[in-house]
Amino acid sequence: MKKWYAVIGDPIAHSMSPFMHDLWFKEHGINATYIPIHAEPAKLEKAFQAMKTLGICGLNVTLPHKSSIIPFLDRLDETAVKMNAVNTVTFEGGKSVGWNTDxxxxxxxxxxxxxxxxxxxxxxxxxxxxxxxxxxxxxxxxxxxxxxxxxxxxxxxxxxxxxxxxxxxxxxxxxxxxxxxxxxxxxxxxxxxxxxxxxxxxxxxxxxxxxxxxxxxxxxxxxxxxxxxxxxxxGVGMFVYQGAIAFEKWTGVEPDTEKMIGIITEKLGGNYVNR
Incomplete structure (x- = not known):
């Protein structure tokens, strides 16, 4: 069965996360897709519960929800506790776990x-x-x-x-x-x-x-x-690296970050010089 992942935020239309993760899924032959979800702050809890009901396999969290999503999670990684902020959620044994890879x-x-x-x-x-x-x-x-x-x-x-x-x-x-x-x-x-x-x-x-x-x-x-x-x-480098850490948590696969930094930069209209 095809797995699905998402990023939630407000706004969210600008996010390149769906493009990046879908490309990594394709490159590694993983039967999965990744979608953007727009949720205003007042609707965050309902949106999160709906995603859980629909069987989401992994979630990224962006502005302005990185701290406000915490009360809805079952557990936090030690780093996320110290930071009081979550940008990645895994689902293990029916429990949601918050991490911070930012x-x-x-x-x-x-x-x-x-x-x-x-x-x-x-x-x-x-x-x-x-x-x-x-x-x-x-x-x-x-x-x-x-x-x-x-x-x-x-x-x-x-x-x-x-x-x-x-x-x-x-x-x-x-x-x-x-x-x-x-x-x-x-x-x-x-x-x-x-x-x-x-x-x-x-x-x-x-x-x-x-x-x-x-x-x-x-x-x-x-x-x-x-x-x-x-x-x-x-922020392209940070965006790609934090996404790669999340991707590895979800799939166990370490993606090519250097290649993705170049792809994202050029897709956004810039020129990338391989370091």
């Missing part, structure tokens, strides 16, 4: 770039994706990490949980030149004609600016960073 996916993407020793890192945002990234950065040995968020209380909560520093958006803007790596984790830039999550006026040339958004390839944040002489890293 952070490890981002760190793998970041590690593919030349980085300074002991970099000073600013994470912009304090939502589910930010939590995954901050904890993964700390676990990977990055010690100097700060979190800035529009609602400062949320930045404080994440910083306290992860053992890093919280700063206000204004403090981050004024001190932007002190950071070697800037990581944009909010949804700002996902829609057309959106502004910036913070002013890039003081960004330092030569720093690395990363945006977890992959569609569009160049967000306003990355465009502004490049204008300041920063190296830009879009």
């Amino acid at each position: 952070g490890d996916g981002f760190v793998r993407s970041l590690a593919a770039n030349p980085l300074p020793e002991n970099p000073k890192i600013l994470v912009i945002g304090a939502g589910g994706a930010a939590r995954g990234i901050v904890f993964a950065l700390k676990r990977a040995g990055f010690s100097d990490v700060s979190v800035a968020n529009r609602t400062y209380r949320r930045a404080e909560e994440l910083a306290h949980a992860a053992g890093c520093t919280a700063v206000t958006m204004k403090e981050a803007e004024l001190a932007l030149g002190q950071y070697n790596i800037l990581i944009q984790t909010t949804s700002v830039g996902l829609a057309k004609d959106e502004g910036l999550p913070l002013s890039m006026e003081h960004a330092a040339a030569g720093s690395l600016a990363a945006d977890i958004i992959y569609n569009p390839l160049e967000t306003p944040f990355l465009k502004a960073a490049k204008e300041k002489g920063c190296t830009a890293l879009n």
Whole structure:
């Protein structure tokens, strides 16, 4: 019988996950399909229960549901507990298990770039994706990490949980030149004609600016960073790596990530140079 998998979010039309996973299923001869499911926050629980009833085999979770889906799951992996965010769900023996592959996916993407020793890192945002990234950065040995968020209380909560520093958006803007790596984790830039999550006026040339958004390839944040002489890293690598970790959890198969990064980049209108 054909298995089925899905990604749930709001919005969801932009997601490349169905394309990526269906291609991996085809490449590995797996009889399965992967679909996008749009669910507004108020309808998340009903949507999740319906998917379980219909026999879903695996689920990815994207904005804004990464934390709000947790009460509906039977169990969380230890990493997801620490991060209080889930982006992958497996179904084992009729029980749903929440995982977070975002952070490890981002760190793998970041590690593919030349980085300074002991970099000073600013994470912009304090939502589910930010939590995954901050904890993964700390676990990977990055010690100097700060979190800035529009609602400062949320930045404080994440910083306290992860053992890093919280700063206000204004403090981050004024001190932007002190950071070697800037990581944009909010949804700002996902829609057309959106502004910036913070002013890039003081960004330092030569720093690395990363945006977890992959569609569009160049967000306003990355465009502004490049204008300041920063190296830009879009979210394609993180997207592919986190998806590959989920795919392996579901199927036991490790897909070709380098090939997929190239395919996704070119499909979105970019030029990919094999590293």
